[in-house]
Amino acid sequence: MNGVGFCGEGSSIRIARAALHQWEEPVISGVRGSGAIFFTGCNLKCIFCQNAAISEKGSGREITPEALADMFFFLKEQGAHNINLVTPTHFAPGICEAINIAKGKGFDLPFIYNSSGYESVETLKTLEGLIDVYLPDFKYLDEKKATAYSCACDYPEIAKAAIAEMYRQVGKPVIVNEAVNAEAQTPESSADGGNATEEVFLIKKGLIVRHLVLPLGVKNACRVIDYLAETYGDDIYISIMNQYTPLYNIPGALREEQIKRLEAYKELQRKVTGLEYDRVLQHVLDLGLENVFIQEDDASGEMYIPDWNL
Numbered sequence: 001m002n003g004v005g006f007c008g009e010g011s012s013i014r015i016a017r018a019a020l021h022q023w024e025e026p027v028i029s030g031v032r033g034s035g036a037i038f039f040t041g042c043n044l045k046c047i048f049c050q051n052a053a054i055s056e057k058g059s060g061r062e063i064t065p066e067a068l069a070d071m072f073f074f075l076k077e078q079g080a081h082n083i084n085l086v087t088p089t090h091f092a093p094g095i096c097e098a099i100n101i102a103k104g105k106g107f108d109l110p111f112i113y114n115s116s117g118y119e120s121v122e123t124l125k126t127l128e129g130l131i132d133v134y135l136p137d138f139k140y141l142d143e144k145k146a147t148a149y150s151c152a153c154d155y156p157e158i159a160k161a162a163i164a165e166m167y168r169q170v171g172k173p174v175i176v177n178e179a180v181n182a183e184a185q186t187p188e189s190s191a192d193g194g195n196a197t198e199e200v201f202l203i204k205k206g207l208i209v210r211h212l213v214l215p216l217g218v219k220n221a222c223r224v225i226d227y228l229a230e231t232y233g234d235d236i237y238i239s240i241m242n243q244y245t246p247l248y249n250i251p252g253a254l255r256e257e258q259i260k261r262l263e264a265y266k267e268l269q270r271k272v273t274g275l276e277y278d279r280v281l282q283h284v285l286d287l288g289l290e291n292v293f294i295q296e297d298d299a300s301g302e303m304y305i306p307d308w309n310l
């Protein structure tokens, strides 16, 4: 690695995990899972980060664009419905190269760009035509929270511009109903007539904006939802997430510096209450939005945080 940026990484791509992932929105996970590739490092420094082992602690291994392209094919063979690039922003040039290599060899699964929403429009323009589905967070419209929790007072304006560019590129969602095999199609299963098929709705193009509801975060969540509803209506999907897991008391989950920062924000040391999440959902209902994903009552927990050992 030569120089290291704010993200903690150099110019070489590093990844911490590549595997089928079931815990995304149903139009992404389908029945066999999304081919998720988690990149090491991050261009934000959220104190509540659930993936601190890779965003802050740097777990991961270096990989070339050629090897990354091979990994796309490997995940397809495993049965992935799509390739889900998680926290990709700081490696955008190498990822573009890998996608171009894969497409040059006939790769045909949709590419999903799963990011924090803190992106420059300039970087996003380099992805035009390569990314099929954008899956950004929209964490805050409250600048004070953006500053306190993510050290990014300009997050609201940056995320608004990024989401507008993403929408310009991919437009309204395209979701298709497909009959797919519940397991990956192997030469053996093809020979004996294949596995049983299931009907599944899968996204092929479009924009899903995620908002993770935080403790004491109802007002901020409602502001984000209002903005998205007024700007895009049902031309995008909104995913309201209830999986905030406080890592404060989990030994080894955070670095000393993160623990110190968290001490000032007692609210982040607990889960979101059912009442808080219900108030956000009621707001969505009041707005009459239809294209919304919500999560089950208790979607938080350490068990949803995977191993990062590649």
Ligand code: SF4
Pocket (backbone or CB within 6 Å): 042, 043, 044, 045, 046, 048, 049, 050, 051, 052, 055, 087, 116
């Ligand atoms: S943007 Fe996501 S991965 Fe990055 S620090 Fe924040 S929570 Fe962690």
